[in-house]
Amino acid sequence: MTVITDLAQSPGRRGYAMGLMVISSVSISFSGLVIRQIDLADPLQINFYRSIALIVSVSLIMVFRYGASAPTHVRRIGRPGLMAGTFLAGAGLAFLQSITNTTVANTLFILSAIPFFTAALAWLFLRESLQRLTVFTMLAALCGICVMVAGGIGAGSLYGNVMALVTALCFSSYAIVVRRHRGIEMLPSLIVSGLVIMVISGLLRWRDLNIPLHDIALCFLLGGVLSGLANALFIAAAKQLVAAELTLFMLLEFALGPIWVWIFISERPTDWTITGGAMVIASVTTRALFELARSHRNTRRLRQNPL
Template sequence: MGLMIVSSVGISFGGLVIRAIETADVWQINFYRSIALVVVVALIMSLRHGRAAMTRTRGIGRPGLLAGVMLAGAGICFLQSITNTTVANTLFMLSAIPFFTAALARVFLGERLMRTTVMAMCAAAVGIVVMVSGGIGAGSLYGNMMGLLTAFCFSCYTIIVRHHRGIEMLPALMVSGCAIIVISLVLRWGDLAIPLGDILYCFLLGGILSGLANSLFIAASKHLAAAELTLFMLLEFALGPVWVWLFIAETPTRATIAGGAIVIGSVAIRAGLELTSNRKRRKAGIQPPL
């Protein structure tokens, strides 16, 4: 849970970084962001495994390739959604991720959720609805469907990573990054020149924020149920508006503040209950489950 909290808090600064980018469009951002992500993950692999890094990379096999494709699909569909419908609609669709993941995990992994986790998921979903309620509109059917497909692709990625937690899945991030680089090159060939400042922000977004968040996500997947992984991701939606409010005075609505407080509170209560439960188990001499 600590890994996922750090991961979600880190990636929640992404919106603030994107606000600082002046001229780059979404495909240009993704091109440079993905380059940074691939480089950072390759560096992490080298530091962790040394000469065995290439062997570990090839060892992801079909599961790792499929996970990378799903993560790339989620990233691409997200861009299509947020540029073809309202931000509120996109966030509303993404709030379905924990529920998609729970359903898929029940079918393919046989994972059952504790009642406290289900209650936290439902409370967090209410918080997301409150956050975006003021901005939900008809939007574009295409954009709304892309948002729903984003949620489905990321849930599939989570299931694959969780199911194959015995495999080093960090290289799947490189697969995802390379796929987006190729697609961005095809769509923006000859139009990739952007200011140096924007490039640096893209590198910060991909190399530090995304690299950190995704690496911790994969590490946490070895210890949390699939639905719990995606539950903690909702912190990103709640904290993102807070940073732009604090640093660039982009004032959130009352609904955003109230909904964000519900999300943060539900996740905090879920983590607190788990800590209390583990403390009782330790006193009783029972090893906490992984």
């Protein structure tokens, strides 16, 4: 995490922060592939063990980074950290309800609105404005998402669609809280999120938490490695990127997820999914590369004209 923080605070910090978000989105995009390899565990059981792994991994990061003072930093998150963790837990729980009660296309389409919800909330509460290039990128990526789910959107379940909307609003709110309180070490908020999900999933499934060791290992990979890495990078990048930019890069997750399933278990996505995914990847990657190139130009200019 020290390396992550140093990168985010370097002269080309915005470009590097976008790079962190690309890595974050790519890492979490493997979640679907991991879940497909789970044999018997149901969604609540997956969430229970995933949350345990997330709590352990974030706790280890805190101890590694802060040593004996780690508990002090955990207490310092205060109300903002508790709010952030609760919003993130709400997003995770609502997503589970959405994906099991409506079509994947419906869920994906509604979640693609996260950057726009975040932009609206950021303007309202943080007074953050967007660069014109970022707005164009958001629109291009949204077009890609629309192509991905073309033909798959239907009426679905009203409950499932509402849960997808709740997921989007909760995650957007989480991004706003993390961004607004970027001066606070927000990693412990992930522990709060894990505890909330673990308790709720455990209470709902407490009679049957026995699953195969193979499934437990995959849940630990999902929570301890993929979710832990993605969320740690998200928090680090939040120190430099406006809230809408943070969530914009999440669209890479939606685009790459079907590709990994195709590559590793030969489950071929539709041509629409491939085309739309390519549009999302191209638009978001171009935005990141543009910012990185501009950061390098600014750095060279400062070195040539230090005064």
